[in-house]
Amino acid sequence: MSPALLLLLPLLSVVVIFFGTKWSGTLSALVSVASVAGSLGVTLALFSTDSSMVAMNWIALGDVLQVDIGLRWDRLARGMMFVVTLVGTLVHVFSLAYMREDEAKARYFGCLSLFMFSMTGIVLADNLVMMFIFWELVGVSSYLLIGHWFTKASAADAAKKAFITNRIGDFGFLIGILMLFGLTGTVSFTGLENWLAGGHAGASAGLLTAAALCLFCGAVGKSAQAPLHVWLPDAMEGPTPVSALIHAATMVAAGVFMLVRVGFLIEASETAGLVIAWVGGFTALLAALMATQQDDIKKILAYSTLSQLGYMVMVVGLGSGEAAMFHLYTHAFFKALLFLGAGAIIYACHHEQNIWKMGGLKTRMPITFAAFGIGTLALIAFPFTSGFFSKEAILDIALHENKLLFLIAAGVAFLTAFYMSRLLVVTFLGAPRSEHAGHAKEVSVIMFVPLLILAFLSVVAGYKPVAELLQAQLPDVHWNWFVFFVSLATMLAGAGLGFLRYLDKRSEPKVIPVLANKFYFDEAYGWAVRNLQDGLAWVVRGLDALFIDGLAVGGITRLTEGVGCLFRRVITGNLQAYSYLFGVGVFVLIYFTVFLR
Amino acid sequence: MIIRRSALVILMCLEIMLSAANLALVAFSRFRLEAGLPDYDGQMLVFFVITVAAAEVAVGLAIVVALFRSRRTIDVTTLTSMSH
Amino acid sequence: MPAYILELIVVGLGLILLLLESFLPRLGAKGLAAIGSVGLLVVLFLLPSVTGAPSESTGIIWKFYSADSLALFYKGLALITTILVLMMSVVYVPVMQRYLGTGGGVGEYLILPVFTCAGLMWMASANDLTSIFVSLEVVTIGFYIMVAYMRRNVGSLEAGVKYLILGAVSTGFLVYGIAFLFGVTGQTNLDVISTVLGLLEGQDKIILFSFALLLVAFGFKVAAVPFQMWVPDVYQGAPTPTAAFLSVGSKAAGFIVLSRIVDAFLGDHGVQTGDGSYQDQIQRVLLVVAGATILFGSLAAIPQTNFKRLMAYSSISHAGFILLALACAYPVRMDMASGEVVAFYLAAYLPMTMAAFFVLCIVRSSRGEEEISVLDGLGKRSPFLAFVLLVSVMGLAGIPLTVGFLGKLYVFQAALDQGHFVLLAIATLGAAAGFYYYFKVVRSMYWNAPSDQDAIAVGTGSRVLLALLAAAIIFLGLNQGIILGFLR
Numbered sequence A: 001m002s003p004a005l006l007l008l009l010p011l012l013s014v015v016v017i018f019f020g021t022k023w024s025g026t027l028s029a030l031v032s033v034a035s036v037a038g039s040l041g042v043t044l045a046l047f048s049t050d051s052s053m054v055a056m057n058w059i060a061l062g063d064v065l066q067v068d069i070g071l072r073w074d075r076l077a078r079g080m081m082f083v084v085t086l087v088g089t090l091v092h093v094f095s096l097a098y099m100r101e102d103e104a105k106a107r108y109f110g111c112l113s114l115f116m117f118s119m120t121g122i123v124l125a126d127n128l129v130m131m132f133i134f135w136e137l138v139g140v141s142s143y144l145l146i147g148h149w150f151t152k153a154s155a156a157d158a159a160k161k162a163f164i165t166n167r168i169g170d171f172g173f174l175i176g177i178l179m180l181f182g183l184t185g186t187v188s189f190t191g192l193e194n195w196l197a198g199g200h201a202g203a204s205a206g207l208l209t210a211a212a213l214c215l216f217c218g219a220v221g222k223s224a225q226a227p228l229h230v231w232l233p234d235a236m237e238g239p240t241p242v243s244a245l246i247h248a249a250t251m252v253a254a255g256v257f258m259l260v261r262v263g264f265l266i267e268a269s270e271t272a273g274l275v276i277a278w279v280g281g282f283t284a285l286l287a288a289l290m291a292t293q294q295d296d297i298k299k300i301l302a303y304s305t306l307s308q309l310g311y312m313v314m315v316v317g318l319g320s321g322e323a324a325m326f327h328l329y330t331h332a333f334f335k336a337l338l339f340l341g342a343g344a345i346i347y348a349c350h351h352e353q354n355i356w357k358m359g360g361l362k363t364r365m366p367i368t369f370a371a372f373g374i375g376t377l378a379l380i381a382f383p384f385t386s387g388f389f390s391k392e393a394i395l396d397i398a399l400h401e402n403k404l405l406f407l408i409a410a411g412v413a414f415l416t417a418f419y420m421s422r423l424l425v426v427t428f429l430g431a432p433r434s435e436h437a438g439h440a441k442e443v444s445v446i447m448f449v450p451l452l453i454l455a456f457l458s459v460v461a462g463y464k465p466v467a468e469l470l471q472a473q474l475p476d477v478h479w480n481w482f483v484f485f486v487s488l489a490t491m492l493a494g495a496g497l498g499f500l501r502y503l504d505k506r507s508e509p510k511v512i513p514v515l516a517n518k519f520y521f522d523e524a525y526g527w528a529v530r531n532l533q534d535g536l537a538w539v540v541r542g543l544d545a546l547f548i549d550g551l552a553v554g555g556i557t558r559l560t561e562g563v564g565c566l567f568r569r570v571i572t573g574n575l576q577a578y579s580y581l582f583g584v585g586v587f588v589l590i591y592f593t594v595f596l597r
Numbered sequence B: 001m002i003i004r005r006s007a008l009v010i011l012m013c014l015e016i017m018l019s020a021a022n023l024a025l026v027a028f029s030r031f032r033l034e035a036g037l038p039d040y041d042g043q044m045l046v047f048f049v050i051t052v053a054a055a056e057v058a059v060g061l062a063i064v065v066a067l068f069r070s071r072r073t074i075d076v077t078t079l080t081s082m083s084h
Numbered sequence C: 001m002p003a004y005i006l007e008l009i010v011v012g013l014g015l016i017l018l019l020l021e022s023f024l025p026r027l028g029a030k031g032l033a034a035i036g037s038v039g040l041l042v043v044l045f046l047l048p049s050v051t052g053a054p055s056e057s058t059g060i061i062w063k064f065y066s067a068d069s070l071a072l073f074y075k076g077l078a079l080i081t082t083i084l085v086l087m088m089s090v091v092y093v094p095v096m097q098r099y100l101g102t103g104g105g106v107g108e109y110l111i112l113p114v115f116t117c118a119g120l121m122w123m124a125s126a127n128d129l130t131s132i133f134v135s136l137e138v139v140t141i142g143f144y145i146m147v148a149y150m151r152r153n154v155g156s157l158e159a160g161v162k163y164l165i166l167g168a169v170s171t172g173f174l175v176y177g178i179a180f181l182f183g184v185t186g187q188t189n190l191d192v193i194s195t196v197l198g199l200l201e202g203q204d205k206i207i208l209f210s211f212a213l214l215l216v217a218f219g220f221k222v223a224a225v226p227f228q229m230w231v232p233d234v235y236q237g238a239p240t241p242t243a244a245f246l247s248v249g250s251k252a253a254g255f256i257v258l259s260r261i262v263d264a265f266l267g268d269h270g271v272q273t274g275d276g277s278y279q280d281q282i283q284r285v286l287l288v289v290a291g292a293t294i295l296f297g298s299l300a301a302i303p304q305t306n307f308k309r310l311m312a313y314s315s316i317s318h319a320g321f322i323l324l325a326l327a328c329a330y331p332v333r334m335d336m337a338s339g340e341v342v343a344f345y346l347a348a349y350l351p352m353t354m355a356a357f358f359v360l361c362i363v364r365s366s367r368g369e370e371e372i373s374v375l376d377g378l379g380k381r382s383p384f385l386a387f388v389l390l391v392s393v394m395g396l397a398g399i400p401l402t403v404g405f406l407g408k409l410y411v412f413q414a415a416l417d418q419g420h421f422v423l424l425a426i427a428t429l430g431a432a433a434g435f436y437y438y439f440k441v442v443r444s445m446y447w448n449a450p451s452d453q454d455a456i457a458v459g460t461g462s463r464v465l466l467a468l469l470a471a472a473i474i475f476l477g478l479n480q481g482i483i484l485g486f487l488r
Helices: A004-019 A025-045 A075-098 A105-124 A128-149 A153-184 A189-197 A205-222 A231-237 A240-249 A251-261 A263-268 A270-291 A297-317 A321-348 A366-379 A386-401 A403-428 A445-460 A464-470 A481-502 A518-570 A574-595 B007-031 B040-071 C004-023 C025-049 C069-098 C107-125 C129-147 C154-185 C190-199 C204-222 C230-237 C240-266 C278-301 C307-327 C338-366 C383-397 C403-417 C421-446 C460-478 C481-487
Strands: A051-061 A065-073
Touching: A004 A025, A004 A105, A025 A075, A025 A105, A065 A075, A065 A105, A065 A128, A075 A105, A075 A240, A075 A251, A075 A321, A075 A445, A075 A464, A105 A128, A105 A240, A105 A251, A128 A153, A128 A205, A128 A231, A128 A240, A128 A251, A153 A189, A153 A205, A153 A231, A189 A263, A205 A251, A205 A263, A205 A270, A231 A240, A231 A297, A240 A251, A240 A297, A240 A321, A251 A263, A251 A297, A251 A321, A263 A270, A263 A297, A270 A297, A270 A403, A270 A518, A297 A321, A297 A386, A297 A403, A321 A366, A321 A386, A321 A445, A321 A464, A366 A386, A366 A403, A366 A445, A386 A403, A386 A445, A386 A481, A403 A481, A574 C154, A574 C204, A574 C278, B007 B040, B007 C154, B040 C129, B040 C154, C004 C025, C004 C107, C025 C069, C025 C107, C069 C107, C069 C240, C069 C338, C069 C460, C069 C481, C107 C129, C107 C240, C129 C154, C129 C240, C154 C190, C154 C204, C154 C230, C190 C240, C204 C240, C204 C278, C204 C307, C230 C240, C230 C307, C240 C278, C240 C307, C240 C338, C278 C307, C278 C421, C307 C338, C307 C403, C307 C421, C338 C383, C338 C403, C338 C460, C338 C481, C383 C403, C383 C421, C383 C460, C403 C421, C403 C460, C460 C481
Parallel strands: none
Antiparallel strands: A051 A065
């Protein structure tokens, strides 16, 4: 069995669904679930092997350029693949129930399979070009899935926003790839690593930093770091299982994964690392602040995702890819759990997403409450859940590397505990604040089984035996009582404050406009885009009128028209004009060839 | 040739062009004497050209006839239906 | 088995088809096309087993005929193209019958491609001025008939007359060129001419003159500026399968002969050195022609609204790219001769163009026009056709992961190797313009609302062929080794 199977299975599913079973939603769903379960099986079967293979040479131009289509199956890929396929399988199963009444079920599952295919490609890619191609493909499938309910204007807009924002980041990514290729002549990870190990000939430190930062641009887009974070909250317009899989657990983590893949580059450049760390830390703080004032259950979780991704990026920048991957794994489990839990709540409350219209769900949906509660505990790093271990590692590294970032990280931990307890209290405790919430019933077994599995994983994934399965090398962290107490204190303080403030409240006690409006990022971008665009459009229109219409198109049409007119006057008729032109051409060519040397 | 309107006359002019080229070929091969004899490669080529020209003109005439049948004229200046 | 047997088999096949058509009229268009395609397929499978020239060249035939790997490759291209054209013609028959009137059969239209194919195959092997001339005319005369075949259709007739007259003029220049080359060297075999040219001194002007005349003739064949003016009209007027055949078969054959002639002129001169020799001048002329062709084709394609005219201009611009590869005689760092780059580009061009024309044929036979707007909403009416056309225009535009990308990449790399930066800039501009006008097709298929809602019926045979073509565009784009493997 070879890792190529992991790529083939979802691809096969896409082909079968779009060319075969499109007429039947149920059949398509089954095909899709079977393919992702198969991928999980293959991943498990290959778990103890280690290989890299070159499937074929894609481009080979002498000694100029070599791009292979090859797969790299190492510990990093394996761990990531396990998370992707496991969460993928659970989300697929959950979707069976969640999307049962959807009209375009076949398209939904087809797109999910397409996503699984492209995500697998990113994880297995052994060179930057291939990664970039799959990177774009996940962008496409994310676009399709966010816009799944495209008849709703907000969904279509959100899909477009996500797509465009990501293109900005990808542009930097592409430039980074080209720079690295220009510097080294290779795009494969192994090749780049060897080049760096060999003393990176021909590249100054500045160039290296620039290249690393360009690659980071790609991660900024995909992992929704500030200032390109604006697309992720809007992406919550997509179906909730999609939000769980793509916009919480896997795709948005692809940016972090990519940074870890090229971690050797970041290590080589101190400046790049510092910039990355600060961007991450800044995003974590910003997003946590914004999360405290949202009313939409999915948006709260989205901002929380942003903030956790900020943690990961920060710690990559601080030089510990292991800690980032550790948090990525645990986060994938508990955030998918939270999203699926939110999905169950939304489903039970007839697609109500405003937390102030929920309440009292604890008694009506006890299993969901239990699972959601475990997810929350993991997210706020309650001792001895998985999130606790990974966050501990991050805080420890921040403490050693950069005191200021440690303070920010601790602050974020406090905020996280605060907004999550707010979410939990408002949604589950108190009395129902709307009719839908009052009639909510526990969801079906297909929906809560994935929840329970994820809840189990959210607890155990942090313990050493499990963590070691996923990761060769755990972050090099020693038990640090100071960090432990800081973490515990912030968590308790945040959670306590949240409970006290929101218990039995019927609406937000105090609205802080700047936070509720997400620091006016969207407004600022809207303003900038509008004005810039108007200006740019004016310039472009001028250029267009001058060059394209005036010279290129207009020029040519006018030229042919002019010549045509001329000929029509001299000799009427087309064919004669052609023979005339032919003759002129002959003379010009002969003159040019023979006499113009 | 380029000032003629009739497709038939244009075809004749094309034949004249080919004949001129043939003449050049014959002249060149006469010009290169090998052991007192012309280089027959060129003259052989002339026969090929004549044969092919005959075939070409046969097809050409057929097309001109078809043109005449459908439009009642062989004036090439009327062939302007194509858009630009 | 000597290679020229294959041409004889193809001619024999054509004759058998003629007999069948007259004595077994029940066979119909489908039967003829099926027998023809099977016959050509058999020849295609025989292709790898043929032998080249014997070491001590005995037969006179080897003076006129060569069977190197490049020749065999082009023979393969010709055969595949012809098979596809036959299939396409079957789909197109209902359209043609509308313009044939009573008593007009379509049998010859299905048999002529077979004879033309024999001519194309012979052109691939021709290495003597005589055989070049004869095989080229076999092809051209076949095309005259096929272009004008719809004899009640004004457009087809008009295209036929235009192609006939301009083609005959170019033939005239070909003979002039041959005459002068013969006059200079006294030889007709290209290999011998190459050696003789290397020994001549002080005759640069007359050598260049003969080259210019030959370039006129082949510039016409491959649709290079300034001899491209027939292309849009002829493509638009001719039956669609013929347009496809012209665009791929005729062009490929033109390029193999042109590259043999250029090779003969350049000898072992190699890269442009700037020493003012006539070899340098030839490369310069080729570069200029290539640049002008790319520029003209790409820019003039932008305002087109007729799909076949668009394809015509796009084929002009592709011809420019191929000429550019040809002009970069020996790319230094690529392990590839320019002949191979040319062959690769043409092999890449084949499935993309064929797929596009095939889809057009099918759409045309259900709707009576060929404007781009006829594709409106194709994504809804026939997702399959739309997908194939999408893959094909993606390939033509040169998007990565399609075979068209690799073709363009090689050309760019070759130009970069030789430091032709102006040409690179022009080629980039051309490629960028290509994105724009191909995107028009995509936009029409997926964004515009369909003007009529009926689904388009696609036969099983066409479906399989189209799927194969689309798969080829992507698969060959993933693995360059396949085409190169055939090439070597």
